[in-house]
Amino acid sequence: MAAAAMNTDVEAVDFDSDDDDLMDEEGTIEPSPAPAPRLRSTIAGGGGGDDDAPRKTKGRGFREDPNSSSAHRDSRLAGAGRSGFDALASDGGPGPVRSIEGWIVLVTGVHEEAQEEDLHNIFGDYGQVKNLHLNLDRRTGFVKGYALIEYENFEQAKRAIRESDGTELLSQIISVDWAFSNGPVKQRSTRKRSPRPNRSRSPPRRRYP
Amino acid sequence: MAAVGGAGNGAGEEAGGAAFYLRYYVGHKGKFGHEFLEFEFRPNGKLRYANNSNYKNDTMIRKEVFVSPSVLREARRIIQDSEIMKEDDSNWPEPDRVGRQELEIVMGNEHISFTTSKIGSLVDVQTSKDPEGLRIFYYLVQDLKCFVFSLINLHFKVKPIQL
Numbered sequence: 001m002a003a004a005a006m007n008t009d010v011e012a013v014d015f016d017s018d019d020d021d022l023m024d025e026e027g028t029i030e031p032s033p034a035p036a037p038r039l040r041s042t043i044a045g046g047g048g049g050d051d052d053a054p055r056k057t058k059g060r061g062f063r064e065d066p067n068s069s070s071a072h073r074d075s076r077l078a079g080a081g082r083s084g085f086d087a088l089a090s091d092g093g094p095g096p097v098r099s100i101e102g103w104i105v106l107v108t109g110v111h112e113e114a115q116e117e118d119l120h121n122i123f124g125d126y127g128q129v130k131n132l133h134l135n136l137d138r139r140t141g142f143v144k145g146y147a148l149i150e151y152e153n154f155e156q157a158k159r160a161i162r163e164s165d166g167t168e169l170l171s172q173i174i175s176v177d178w179a180f181s182n183g184p185v186k187q188r189s190t191r192k193r194s195p196r197p198n199r200s201r202s203p204p205r206r207r208y209p
Numbered sequence: 210m211a212a213v214g215g216a217g218n219g220a221g222e223e224a225g226g227a228a229f230y231l232r233y234y235v236g237h238k239g240k241f242g243h244e245f246l247e248f249e250f251r252p253n254g255k256l257r258y259a260n261n262s263n264y265k266n267d268t269m270i271r272k273e274v275f276v277s278p279s280v281l282r283e284a285r286r287i288i289q290d291s292e293i294m295k296e297d298d299s300n301w302p303e304p305d306r307v308g309r310q311e312l313e314i315v316m317g318n319e320h321i322s323f324t325t326s327k328i329g330s331l332v333d334v335q336t337s338k339d340p341e342g343l344r345i346f347y348y349l350v351q352d353l354k355c356f357v358f359s360l361i362n363l364h365f366k367v368k369p370i371q372l
Binding site for chain 2: 060076077131133150175179183
């Protein structure tokens with residue numbers, strides 16, 4: 001991938017951040033001390049050293065009048081300022097973060113015919129499952145492929161991850177990991193290969209029978 | 210990020226790399242002001258969520274939390290499986306007074322920014338000029354909302370306002 005290529009297309013969504021009607025409505029926002037982060041920097045500054053290939057863009061969102069309502073996006077999300085968003089306490093470091101009532105674990109690679117009971121059977125071994133979300137695919141009505149599980153204690157969640165990650169559920173390998181982090185994902189600057197154009201599920205091993 | 214690498218070494222590259230961004234917006238301006246719901250996943254794992262309605266003097270809900278690489282990867286998997294990146298919004302209904310939806314995704318070297326009106330039901334999809342593409346959008350948006358609502362609900366114990 002040519003390192004010198006530009007992300008010019010991305011500028012199309014770089015709306016004017018002066019439009020802050022929502023911030024005014026909110027009434028609690030301090031004047032932003034610095035220019036609000038913009039989508040452009042979010043993406044372009046996102047890390048990966050080999051991610052400078054020209055992007056193929058598609059959609060009316062790139063062609064619209066910047067004064068249309070979509071132009072307010074910056075103030076709705078990016079431009080709202082740090083104080084505008086509630087977040088639970090975290091130290092910004094690596095590792096998982098506690099949710100308001102416990103620790104949340106994400107299970108992926110869940111078989112589409114799995115039942116809540118199957119998950120309770122596995123994950124009840126590590127502690128009481130306080131909450132289980134086994135969401136369904138809206139089109140097929142089958143399980144979408146993931147589950148979110150809440151434990152009260154860190155140790156319970158940690159053990160669930162350690163002992164059930166990579167195990168089998170209904171002949172599919174499940175991956176089990178924390179759902180939330182204390183801080184940002186470490187960006188890899190040493191990535192060599194291009195972003196893969198494949199449409200396979202990743203990591204592939206999850207889908208092997 | 211994970212204490213136990215559930216996903217193995219691919220996690221950072223696949224999901225935590227720069228080449229993934231997702232934003233969805235749905236909203237309208239009406240009697241109760243600008244009512245909308247919006248969320249985004251940033252490349253660094255930050256999930257932001259905003260939900261506003263002035264109905265009964267409700268105030269804006271704005272939440273943010275960092276998600277793990279596994280969560281980003283699952284969002285990405287849901288998008289890839291939908292094949293939304295192959296679609297095009299040129300024949301979808303234009304946003305109107307009833308409302309607008311926006312879906313913006315960066316994945317690899319593809320960047321889509323689709324806009325359309327609100328979709329009340331599958332009837333709207335069937336009678337549109339691009340029922341196949343719009344159906345993919347319709348279900349993908351529901352699946353993504355479902356995922357984000359679960360994450361926000363479990364982390365903060367707030368119930369999103371359904372628009």
